[in-house]
Amino acid sequence: MSGRCTRQLEAHKHVSSPHYAAFYVATAPFRRKYLLSPPYTMGLKTVEFSSEVIKLWERQYHLPQEVDGDFRTHKDKVHLYRPPRSDRPGIIVACTVLGCWAALFIHALWFIKLPWTSENPSSWLHIAAVFFSLEFLYTGLFITTHDAMHGTIALRNRRLNDFLGQLAISLYAWFDYSMLHRKHWEHHNHTGIPLADPDFHRGNPNLLLWFGQFMVSYMTVPQFLKIAAWSNVLLLLGAPIANQLVFMTAAPLLSAFRLFYYGTYVPHHPPKGHVGPMPWQVSRSSSASDLLSFLTCYHFDMHWEHHRWPYAPWWQLPICRQLLRQAVAGDAATGGGGSGGGRGAAGLEPAGAEPVRVAAAAAVVAAR
Known part of the structure; x- marks a missing residue:
């Protein structure tokens, strides 16, 4: 059946435009049903295909809140990214992170000899290299879960998408995936609103105080029971408790601070003197190179782009940033509208006259 329909689609690629338009309308239900297979979109524009995918995403998740006329949202640029x-690339990326983490985790727990537990310890260089590499991969586990909460691992297969996200967060620290999912979308729907945004500070934006409140809000008793059970299983399998404390406790805690600092504190920290909400429109984005951004936090520091295009996987956020840069640079060069800031101070300025908008656009381009 599928092969016959594919041949029919191929045959219609060469018919006249009116006949092809009629065929396109008639086969719309078929194409929606088989969105998983790019061959069924023979002769269709990428934009048309992507629009269907975005509609599928919108039925399950949420687009960011915005007010018409607020130039800081770049609403007129939303169509640039598709x-x-x-789903194949997203699944491959997620499984690669999981596989690399698993391989290094096994090495860290069973093959590293810590100086205070062995007469023939591993070298400090070896220990440090494994520790920081594993910490980076722990960050990758959380980023994988974060992508799953946005449906961007397998956008067309919600069950597989959520399975990979739940697996990643369980290996990370046995957090409750359902609770994370709910609170994360509360963050996106009420970004920067005290008490409504679970990730925002409670009145004092001090780094350590904010981090402590952030961590405590996601911890649960069942989580600690699962960690204890998992630790005992590993102990029975021969993983020393000292290795568990270093590589299964200290490493993910450092990873959690990295994620909080680059994904919450820096993007959403209010500037000095600012009182009130910090909506997503003013969240800061990194101006670092793509490589440095990846090494920093898997592009989690490209935060404005993440809020603007919540259906973009982490590994495509540099594409989002580049598209915005080009578009805003074009607006600035021509003196056109639709400019504004996805970064800090520029984004906090109220929408005003055209010169202000063009100046803000130029500032964004320079900062990014």
Whole structure:
């Protein structure tokens, strides 16, 4: 059946435009049903295919809140980015992170000899290299879960998407995936609003106080029971408790601070003297190179782009940033509208006259 329909689609690629338009309308239900297979979109524009995918995403998740006329949202630029045409890349990226973490985790727990537990310890260089590499991969586990909460691992297969996200967060620290999912979308729907945004500070934006409140809000008793059970299983399998404390406790805690600092504190920290909400429109984004951004926190520091295009996987956020840069640079060069800031101070300025908008656009381009 599928092969016959594919041949029919191929045959219609060469018919006249009116006949092809009629065929396109008639086969709309078929194409929606088989969104998983790019061959069924023969002769269709990428934009048309991606629009269907975005509609599928919108039925399950939420677009960011915005007010018409607020130039800081770049609402007129939202069409520039389109999600991947297939789930395959997202699944491969997620499984690669999981696989690399698992391999290094096994090495760290069973093959590293710590100086205070062995007469023939591993070198400090070896220990440090494994520790920081594993910490980076722990960060990757959380980023994988974060992508799953946005449906961007497997946008067209919600069950597989959520399974990979739940697996990643369980290996990270046995957090409750359902609770994380709910609170994360509260953050997106009420970004920067005290008490409504669970990730925002409670009145004091001090780094350590904010981090402590952030961590406590996600911890649960069942989580600690699961960690204890998991630790005992590993102990029975021969993983020393000292290795568990270093590589299964200290490493993910450092990873949690990295994630909080680059994904919450820096993007959403209010500037000096600012009182009140910090909506997503003013969240800061990194101006670092793509490589440095990846090494920093898997592009989690490209935060404005993440809020603007919540259906973009982490590994495509540099594409989002580049598209915005080009578009805003074009606006600034021509003196056109639709400019504004996805970064800090520029974004906090009220929408005003055209010169202000063009100046803000130029500032964004320079900062990014």
